[in-house]
Amino acid sequence: MNTAEVHPIGIVRSPHQPRGDAPRQGRLIPGAEMDIEIREEYQDGIGDLADVSHLFVLLWFDRANRNTLIAHPPWMEGSRPVFATRSPDRPNPIGLDIGKIVSVTGRTIRVAGLDALDKTPVLDIKPYAPSIDAILDATEPFRILP
Amino acid sequence: MNTAEVHPIGIVRSPHQPRGDAPRQGRLIPGAEMDIEIREEYQDGIGDLADVSHLFVLLWFDRANRNTLIAHPPWMEGSRPVFATRSPDRPNPIGLDIGKIVSVTGRTIRVAGLDALDKTPVLDIKPYAPSIDAILDATEPFRILP
Numbered sequence: 001m002n003t004a005e006v007h008p009i010g011i012v013r014s015p016h017q018p019r020g021d022a023p024r025q026g027r028l029i030p031g032a033e034m035d036i037e038i039r040e041e042y043q044d045g046i047g048d049l050a051d052v053s054h055l056f057v058l059l060w061f062d063r064a065n066r067n068t069l070i071a072h073p074p075w076m077e078g079s080r081p082v083f084a085t086r087s088p089d090r091p092n093p094i095g096l097d098i099g100k101i102v103s104v105t106g107r108t109i110r111v112a113g114l115d116a117l118d119k120t121p122v123l124d125i126k127p128y129a130p131s132i133d134a135i136l137d138a139t140e141p142f143r144i145l146p
Numbered sequence: 147m148n149t150a151e152v153h154p155i156g157i158v159r160s161p162h163q164p165r166g167d168a169p170r171q172g173r174l175i176p177g178a179e180m181d182i183e184i185r186e187e188y189q190d191g192i193g194d195l196a197d198v199s200h201l202f203v204l205l206w207f208d209r210a211n212r213n214t215l216i217a218h219p220p221w222m223e224g225s226r227p228v229f230a231t232r233s234p235d236r237p238n239p240i241g242l243d244i245g246k247i248v249s250v251t252g253r254t255i256r257v258a259g260l261d262a263l264d265k266t267p268v269l270d271i272k273p274y275a276p277s278i279d280a281i282l283d284a285t286e287p288f289r290i291l292p
Binding site: 001002003004005006007008009038042044045046047049051052053054056058060062069070080081082083084085086090091092094096098100121123124125126127128129130131132133134135136137138139140141142 | 147148149150151152153154155184188190191192193195197198199200202204206208215216226227228229230231232236237238240242244246267269270271272273274275276277278279280281282283284285286287288
């Protein structure tokens with residue numbers, strides 16, 4: 001497989017507008033809320049998410065630079081190989097955020113904790129499962145975050 | 147944005163061969179190890195990952211059924227909307243696994259805890275950061291896992 005196509009299942013409706021305005025990690029700003037608006041043709045895939053508290057949200061950074069292997073995070077001097085960072089500028093610019101579900105109304109999912117810009121395409125959402133996703137013995141990488 | 151292209155940055159070298167042979171969640175089988183082989187042209191993006199203990203690994207399930215919004219997990223009766231599951235059969239079949247780094251040798255990353263099939267394309271790897279990714283107050287969704 002050398003190439004594959006992805007199609008957005010929805011879009012983010014966020015108060016964060018231009019590049020540079022998004023907080024580095026949304027979850028660090030308690031209370032920040034935004035909407036994930038699922039496209040009508042995918043609505044049957046949502047349900048009510050009644051037993052899900054948090055979602056992985058896979059975003060597509062359509063304004064990213066895909067032709068870089070070295071990241072220059074603004075919050076550190078120097079550079080770092082891109083796969084050792086969470087930089088949006090990467091070969092496949094898929095963003096990974098975790099949002100806490102606030103409400104589900106039709107095909108609009110309101111979440112807290114995302115750091116996405118307005119109109120960012122959404123590729124997928126998946127339920128977060130602490131039994132497999134909360135890795136308590138993971139070490140904090142050096143300066144992938146501000 | 148209606149469509150975008152993804153290109154694998156590497157491939158999984160796994161002992162799990164045919165569909166049906168992969169454990170449901172690799173992390174539940176301690177000690178299972180496999181290799182992520184990064185393509186030569188992306189090698190400069192890895193570095194030594196010296197300060198990273200765990201990686202998110204984004205996979206492309208190239209054998210998935212993308213035309214379904216209702217999942218029928220084999221471990222439960224009935225069905226469930228696909229975005230409330232981790233089923234590989236989904237509109238954008240991007241798998242999300244977490245692997246513990248065992249070793250990094252050149253462009254081969256040995257990890258424990260993945261449940262991927264042999265030759266599964268890898269779209270991205272990202273360092274896991276417990277400060278933002280370990281959600282301790284998340285609730286366990288009902289039966290997304292066996």
